[in-house]
Amino acid sequence: xxxxxxxxxxxxxxxxxxxxxxxxxxxxxxxxxxxxxxxxxxxxxxxxxxxxxxxxxxxxxxxxxxxxxxxxxxxxxxxxxxxxxxxxxxxxxxxxxxxxxxxxxxxxxxxxxxxxxxxxxxxxxxxxxxxxxxxxxxxxxxxxxxxxxxxxxxxxxxxxxxxxxxxxxxxxxxxxxxxxxxxxxxxxxxxxxxxxxxxxxxxxxxxxxxxxxxxxxxxxxxxxxxxxxxxxxxxxxxxxxxxxxxxxxxxxxxxxxxxxxxxxxxxxxxxxxxxxxxxxxxxxxxxxxxxxxxxxxxxxxxxxxxxxxxxxxxxxxxxxxxxxxxxxxxxxxxxxxxxxxxxxxxxxxxxxxxxxxxxxxxxxxxxxxxxxxxxxxxxxxxxxxxxxxxxxxxxxxxxxxxxxxxxxxxxxxxxxxxxxxxxxxxxxxxxxxxxxxxxxxxxxxxxxxxxxxxxxxxxxxxxxxxxxxxxxxxxxxxxxxxxxxxxxxxxxxxxxxxxxxxxxxxxxxxxxxxxxxxxxxxxxxxxxxxxxxxxxxxxxxxxxxxxxxxxxxxxxxxxxxxxxxxxxxxxxxxxxxxxxxxxxxxxxxxxxxxxxxxxxxxxxxxxxxxxxxxxxxxxxxxxxxxxxxxxxxxxxxxxxxxxxxxxxxxxxxxxxxxxxxxxxxxxxxxxxxxxxxxxxxxxxxxxxxxxxxxxxxxxxxxxxxxxxxxxxxxxxxxxxxxxxxxxxxxx
Numbered sequence: 001x002x003x004x005x006x007x008x009x010x011x012x013x014x015x016x017x018x019x020x021x022x023x024x025x026x027x028x029x030x031x032x033x034x035x036x037x038x039x040x041x042x043x044x045x046x047x048x049x050x051x052x053x054x055x056x057x058x059x060x061x062x063x064x065x066x067x068x069x070x071x072x073x074x075x076x077x078x079x080x081x082x083x084x085x086x087x088x089x090x091x092x093x094x095x096x097x098x099x100x101x102x103x104x105x106x107x108x109x110x111x112x113x114x115x116x117x118x119x120x121x122x123x124x125x126x127x128x129x130x131x132x133x134x135x136x137x138x139x140x141x142x143x144x145x146x147x148x149x150x151x152x153x154x155x156x157x158x159x160x161x162x163x164x165x166x167x168x169x170x171x172x173x174x175x176x177x178x179x180x181x182x183x184x185x186x187x188x189x190x191x192x193x194x195x196x197x198x199x200x201x202x203x204x205x206x207x208x209x210x211x212x213x214x215x216x217x218x219x220x221x222x223x224x225x226x227x228x229x230x231x232x233x234x235x236x237x238x239x240x241x242x243x244x245x246x247x248x249x250x251x252x253x254x255x256x257x258x259x260x261x262x263x264x265x266x267x268x269x270x271x272x273x274x275x276x277x278x279x280x281x282x283x284x285x286x287x288x289x290x291x292x293x294x295x296x297x298x299x300x301x302x303x304x305x306x307x308x309x310x311x312x313x314x315x316x317x318x319x320x321x322x323x324x325x326x327x328x329x330x331x332x333x334x335x336x337x338x339x340x341x342x343x344x345x346x347x348x349x350x351x352x353x354x355x356x357x358x359x360x361x362x363x364x365x366x367x368x369x370x371x372x373x374x375x376x377x378x379x380x381x382x383x384x385x386x387x388x389x390x391x392x393x394x395x396x397x398x399x400x401x402x403x404x405x406x407x408x409x410x411x412x413x414x415x416x417x418x419x420x421x422x423x424x425x426x427x428x429x430x431x432x433x434x435x436x437x438x439x440x441x442x443x444x445x446x447x448x449x450x451x452x453x454x455x456x457x458x459x460x461x462x463x464x465x466x467x468x469x470x471x472x473x474x475x476x477x478x479x480x481x482x483x484x485x486x487x488x489x490x491x492x493x494x495x496x497x498x499x500x501x502x503x504x505x506x507x508x509x510x511x512x513x514x515x516x517x518x519x520x521x522x523x524x525x526x527x528x529x530x531x532x533x534x535x536x537x538x539x540x541x542x543x544x545x546x547x548x549x550x551x552x553x554x555x556x557x558x559x560x561x562x563x564x565x566x567x568x569x570x571x572x573x574x575x576x577x578x579x580x581x582x583x584x585x586x587x588x589x590x591x592x593x594x595x596x597x598x599x600x601x602x603x604x605x606x607x608x609x610x611x612x613x614x615x616x617x618x619x620x621x622x623x624x625x626x627x628x629x630x631x632x633x634x635x636x637x638x639x640x641x642x643x644x645x646x647x648x649x650x651x652x653x654x655x656x657x658x659x660x661x662x663x664x665x666x667x668x669x670x671x672x673x674x675x676x677x678x679x680x681x682x683x684x685x686x687x688x689x690x691x692x693x694x695x696x697x698x699x700x701x702x703x704x705x706x707x708x709x710x711x712x713x714x715x716x717x718x719x720x721x722x723x724x725x726x727x728x729x730x731x
Contacts, residue, residue, distance in 0.1 A: 005075055005076075014069055020198075022172050029104070040088060052065055052090050053089050090104060108185045111139075125390055133211050145227050148183040153180075156168075212357070215228035219301045236333065240404065253291070255576060258293055280331055291337070292338075293340055303348070307346075339409055343411050344396070345381070367429060396452070449461055462486070466486065492527060494512035498510075525570040527565050527571070529562075530573050534577075540585055542582045544558055563660070566616045567725065574609075635647055657672070661720040666719070680703075680728040681728060685697040687726075697719070
């Protein structure tokens with residue numbers, strides 16, 4: 001062993017490296033100028049020989065490196081002037097005699113800027129997914145992958161994978177002072193490589209963690225993160241441009257579980273790209289204006305769909321991220337928007353996930369009274385921590401900007417907002433004012449919506465929950481939360497309760513029909529016939545089977561219900577299968593049975609929904625002034641004995657008269673007050689024979705007469721079919 005070289009060794013640092021306790025390996029490894037020349041040091045365990053090819057100016061020479069520590073630490077001293085620039089790579093011969101050229105990860109400068117790091121720890125950087133995680137890149141003509149993670153309390157962090165035999169000593173990462181961020185650029189690593197982060201924690205514990213910012217991930221306890229490099233190019237520039245300047249327009253939403261719309265996915269399969277043909281074709285033909293995808297983010301095998309384990313990764317059973325981009329692009333090309341269900345209220349306790357990430361409650365809470373979600377047993381994010389806020393805000397930005405989603409439905413807000421949700425007295429910690437509201441969560445949601453509004457890209461957010469919370473859709477500047485829409489679950493609950501009664505007994509529940517219209521202008525609402533109304537928990541039935549009577553009456557009731565939703569001054573959501581009279585509850589595993597449409601009743605009902613959706617989109621009076629007083633006017637909301645509702649929907653260029661009969665009685669000569677004298681033509685009726693109805697429609701134009709009714713000077717006489725909705729155009 002060269003004595004001079006031996007004396008140059010920093011044995012304390014070498015020992016730290018060999019025992020995988022080094023957090024500044026770049027100061028030891030790589031090439032460094034000394035007063036005696038260039039000292040190049042490397043760590044290659046379990047190899048036969050290492051040499052280094054060095055270029056100084058135009059001269060290239062190869063030097064054998066000396067094994068300084070039997071664990072695999074090599075070094076060589078090369079005579080050179082300090083002013084001379086140099087480049088080098090290693091030639092490594094393994095124990096089988098195979099030789100490979102390897103560029104040194106420790107020859108590269110930090111890949112994270114000071115501005116990015118400071119923005120992250122302040123919580124003001126909302127695109128840290130472009131910085132942390134794994135990113136394929138090229139530096140000085142050398143291709144590889146930059147890895148970075150936030151783990152401020154870890155003693156050491158390494159990238160491990162098959163490329164280094166999962167040996168945490170090989171690619172130990174550099175700690176960026178004061179930021180708690182570790183990073184390294186590894187040449188030769190590219191798309192599809194599986195990896196994890198190995199962390200040495202206080203107390204000597206070593207743990208493997210998936211990348212919190214991974215764009216792809218494998219399932220299971222041994223599943224790893226996967227390096228991604230998207231090659232997809234969107235073709236929806238026109239859609240995005242029009243989205244910025246246009247209003248929302250008609251909002252009829254088709255809610256889809258992508259795992260069961262057609263058939264369950266398999267890890268590594270085509271997934272969403274394969275799904276796109278059937279889904280896009282069906283939604284376009286039906287006339288929906290938006291598709292809402294239940295969580296497409298990675299969840300663990302056998303875990304709940306909304307309990308996300310890798311928030312930045314498309315679930316591996318759905319294929320890769322480019323498949324989702326392709327689906328969204330296809331939908332945009334057909335004029336259909338896309339809403340993603342988004343979870344920011346909790347994270348799983350998966351051992352390889354965010355839980356106890358660096359040996360501390362890094363993403364969550366230390367106090368047990370704050371740590372757990374009382375309903376699910378999942379962990380609650382610490383929204384007060386700037387880096388956690390940046391992580392979640394970045395995730396929202398990721399799905400909106402990288403995948404071109406048009407909106408996010410923020411799930412389960414009650415669980416997020418209320419500190420005592422699902423908990424017993426003494427099991428939760430009040431806020432600083434002694435209340436039960438999670439003030440940090442509220443501040444986070446306001447920031448989410450403020451950032452979204454400032455970006456001015458035309459996308460929107462929907463609040464799922466907070467039925468009793470006022471100001472959910474009010475502007476943040478007006479002390480609101482800033483959401484664009486709020487699901488009105490109270491409407492759905494009241495309507496389904498009303499419809500559950502035999503029509504003979506509905507009179508005493510008439511108020512359940514009208515109540516939602518008493519507060520409709522207080523928020524911007526969307527009415528949900530969503531998955532939560534039909535999933536098979538607690539004996540919940542699909543919509544059709546919630547209706548009373550025989551099959552004919554069930555369909556008539558359901559036609560009237562959907563008609564009421566379309567005529568109501570709010571957008572609406574329909575979960576997949578309900579528009580074809582599905583007769584089984586959603587269980588999260590059974591594929592949607594499209595063969596239902598072979599049945600005559602199902603086919604006719606599906607045709608009704610199709611024509612209703614197209615009718616809705618074709619008449620701005622049904623959506624133009626949703627949530628505004630000028631878009632709605634009562635004609636009759638007191639006919640409890642008849643179970644009839646009559647109202648006007650108004651747009652800038654038209655008025656529509658809506659007549660709903662929730663009694664199982666034909667009113668053959670029903671008098672209805674009208675807003676002005678003129679002719680009234682029926683343009684839609686749910687009782688049409690082609691829809692499975694009895695055909696009690698109004699084929700002829702009705703001319704008003706000077707007969708007072710419903711507080712109006714003029715009225716018309718119509719035929720009101722049992723369990724029906726009829727729409728008249730006011731000329």
